[in-house]
Amino acid sequence: DGSHACRPPSSDPAAFAKHEFDYVIIGGGVGGLTVASRLAEDPSVRVGVIEAGDYHPSEPLIDIPQNIGLLVGNPEYDWAFSSVPQSGLNGLKVAVARGKMLGGSSGLNFLAWNRASKPEYDAWSPFASEHGWDFDGLLPYFERSTTIRPHQLNPFPGINGTQEHAVYDAEFMGGPIQLSYNDIYIDTVFPFVESLNSLGVPTNPDGDNGRSAGVINTRSSIDRSKGVRSYSTEYYCRSASQSNFHVLTGAHVTQILLHPDNHLKGSFAASGVKFVVNSSEYTVKAKKEVILSAGVIQSPQLLELSGIGNATLLKSLGVTPLIDLPGVGENLQDHLATAVEYELKPGARSFDELRINNTFKAEQSAIYNASHTGILAAIDPAMAYIPFHTILDTTQVENMLKLSDETVPVEGTLQPLQHKIQRQWMEDATIPQVEMILFSNGQIPPLANASYITIVCENLHPLARGSVHINSTLPSDYPLINHQYLSNEFDVQTMLTVLKLALKLQDTPPLSDIIQTRVYPPPGALSDDDLINYLRTIALSAAHPAGTVAMAPQSLGGVVGSDLKVHGTTNLRVVDASIMPILVGAHIQATTYAIAEKAADIIKSQLQAH
């Protein structure tokens, strides 16, 4: 029935504001609902969550896997931010999708669930002195957040029978997010995998074990028993009936209330938040802590609106600076994407069959309605994580290193240390630098009455560092988002490398056997300059922004410490994707759930210590 329904959240702001909460959590997305539900496990701890969007317990556009993407840009479900014109993209403004609903971006995302490689998480620990922010320190939390559907096969080409079964039963952990493999693979998937194999990118039977390189059959956050999206509302539902757990939807937080801390001179304490519902303003108190989980765009925005950020910037806009933290809103990293689109030969089926063949669509709808299976419950699971050494020779890798050295890191910020780490990754044959994802349909219009595939190519470890900053004191004004995409030659050449690999697929069997023609980039010979021009035109965000409230020492430009408390505060924490000091080369929902699970344990242990 596609239903996630459980006790509905509150929509009564006055009643919500009267509660005496221990923890007030801003934002009911991945970070917010996860940490809230875990804190509320202790019935004596009173938890209040404020979410701007609504609860959609049974919305096919959210729930049915084949509907991914349909709500992107819809203002009822997506904040639909946009970047400032990107000079590296010939002035293009890039759409920045962010979920606006209970569930946050996990209600809008594309359901892929995977982990990055071990060294990428280990690279966080130099920025965070305590609490074990590395792969081993995150692993229990990855596991705690999920339940893996047991006994499913991983039938990808390049995997033998024993490996198919190997990993999964051991990791059946009983967490809220349901994970599964597809039950069915559309015709395009295995040829894509086999062609990549023959180009030297092997299949990796278990990319989640700390070695992520290779072609993987990604798990997805789909509850197979119902054939629906499994997202952070699962955390909401596990706590919704408890009297110590309250969620208010349709409420926009406009300010965190801060005052000098009585116990620690020079520090600020958060006492609550202001929020707005239908133009009326309310205040709710937090006895213990305020936890900011508004995501990578709005967490820095709310810090700045509340007086925490670069003092010069804040003053110029008329905000009284309370804590001068120049790192707020800096360090924005994201996976830039481009795409190659191929039209398929007649008879080769991709998901476009649902668009062009009404009989097929009716059949699949009937299957879905009867058993929650079939193509409507499937995603595109083939993604390749590719290290430089897999596709470049030694001289070419040397060239990439040289290019990276020309992108001089800014001293006094996170960048010198990040650069050192990223340089090691470029040389490491196990750490992916680029990603290729098969989308089994046409993504770049106009589309004819035919089947297509689109190969999305991403830069996993850009050297560009962007920013998110307020531009006015009005909370309803969108912040300025500047990714600095393709602002340096290393990032350009990295994208060129993966784009060229995607173009080789056209001539590599067995995928080439089903390709009719290339649609994008337009057919014909292409020089490197043509391709670079293409990259600057067909460019989009892979929707994995991170890093704008970085966990790092204040001296390096960090915003939160390893306990996720904002520097200069005693009880304001940030728990969402913005705390990643350095972006990992994976789709980042799994990592964000793990961050929030870990945060809950840190908060609980500090509470007990008091």
Ligand SMILES: Cc1cc2nc3c(=O)[nH]c(=O)nc-3n(C[C@H](O)[C@H](O)[C@H](O)COP(=O)(O)OP(=O)(O)OC[C@H]3O[C@@H](n4cnc5c(N)ncnc54)[C@H](O)[C@@H]3O)c2cc1C
């Ligand atoms: C289109 C798209 C596709 C994606 N695909 C994938 C994928 O396939 N796999 C993957 O791993 N990851 C994917 N991601 C990324 C992943 O979903 C996010 O990284 C993750 O959800 C981030 O969690 P978060 O807690 O930081 O923020 P969110 O989950 O976005 O939560 C933030 C919440 O805070 C609320 N909020 C913000 N400001 C306020 C305010 N002032 N007052 C009240 N509430 C507020 C928002 O409405 C939102 O609900 C995708 C994301 C998008 C947008």
